[in-house]
Amino acid sequence: MIQITLPDGSLREYDQPLSVHEVAASIGPDLASAAVAGRVNGVLVDCEYIIEADARVNIVTPREPDGLEILRRSCALMLAMAVKQLHPHAQMRAGKELGDGFFYEFTVERPLTPADLPLIEARMQSLAATNHSIRRRPHREEMSLYRLGDTEYQSHGPHVPTTKVLQAFALDHISGTLQQRIYGTCWSSHQELQQWSVPPHVVVVSMDDRQATYAQAVTDSLRQRGVLAKADLRNEKVRYKIRQHSQTVPYLVVVGEKEQAGGFVSVRSRTGEDFGRMAVEAACEWLSQPGILGG
Known part of the structure; x- marks a missing residue:
């Protein structure tokens, strides 16, 4: 007998080993259809992963990060x-x-x-x-x-x-x-795809691949403040990316090795005005103020 503990604390018992997908199917067909993975005892696994002993199981769907x-x-x-x-x-x-x-x-x-x-x-x-x-x-x-x-x-x-x-x-x-x-x-x-396609007010530009995670975290912080932001994490020269976005985007937030190490960003406007380096929280607060992005 295998006992599966679900996120709400409820228990389900099964007579034999079963896959993550089979657990989802036993809960409901809609969940089984939406499942893209499972979290077994805190570890992300594929839907075909076989559970052979008592475990805590969470079914992962695209609605979570x-x-x-x-x-x-x-x-x-x-x-x-x-x-x-x-x-x-x-x-x-x-x-x-x-x-x-x-x-x-x-x-x-x-x-x-x-x-x-x-x-x-x-x-x-x-x-x-x-x-x-x-x-x-x-x-x-x-x-x-x-x-x-x-x-x-x-x-x-x-x-x-x-x-x-x-x-x-x-x-x-x-x-x-x-x-x-x-x-x-x-x-x-x-x-969600259509919402993402709307032209942003701010683009966060990474210098190279090493700042990708940091640049995305800055972007997420801006979005949490209500700012329409995107991250440009392409492996292109930073001057190319800045030149491309300067044609249409009101503000650019640039992050490189020094910015990442110091926990700050460099901010500039489409017109070329350089606002210097700011702490991430300060930059997010400033860019989210009424009138800044509309100005």
Whole structure:
């Protein structure tokens, strides 16, 4: 007999080992359909993970941050599959979730261009509709192997059980030449995707990949203050990103190695006015004041 303790403290008993998905199904069909992973004794696991002993279990859905991160990680795999189908000679390298979205990096003989993105996105939509399964394969290294279609990819898990839950996504950028990255965003609903697509008042720009987590945390702090903010975490030169956003975004918040180490940010306006370095909380408070972003 296996006892499962649910988040509300209730107990369920099962006669034999069962998967996280089976636990969700025993609670209700809607939860089983929404499940993207489980948390067993505090550890995130795939839906196919088998529970063999008494445990505390929480079913993870896209409505919580961990679930949304899993959606984005799996969307990166689906992007890799789409690129491989359209460009069989492309060599897949690595991909993962990143801020509000994801990326996948690959090497190609002929560089892809922004004109290729709609075709790749359409192929991803087709893959989602086909509802491919994503299954973890036995692997001894730190990174797991996940099988999607007829290809295995090295990736940290967990991943969604099937591609049908990957519906609200979009590709928005491609960088590099022979070694390229395609970036996209992914959300739990089309409504959230549309809200994200609204032009922001503030863009948080990272210097390089090492500040990605810090830049996203600053962005989340601004959003908590009611500021319409996005993070640009692309692996592009910071001058390129600043020049691009300066054309349309009222304020830019720049974070580099020094800003991250000191817990502050550098703020500048679209017109080039430099407001210097501010503590994160002070910057969020200032930018959220009535009239600042409308001025």
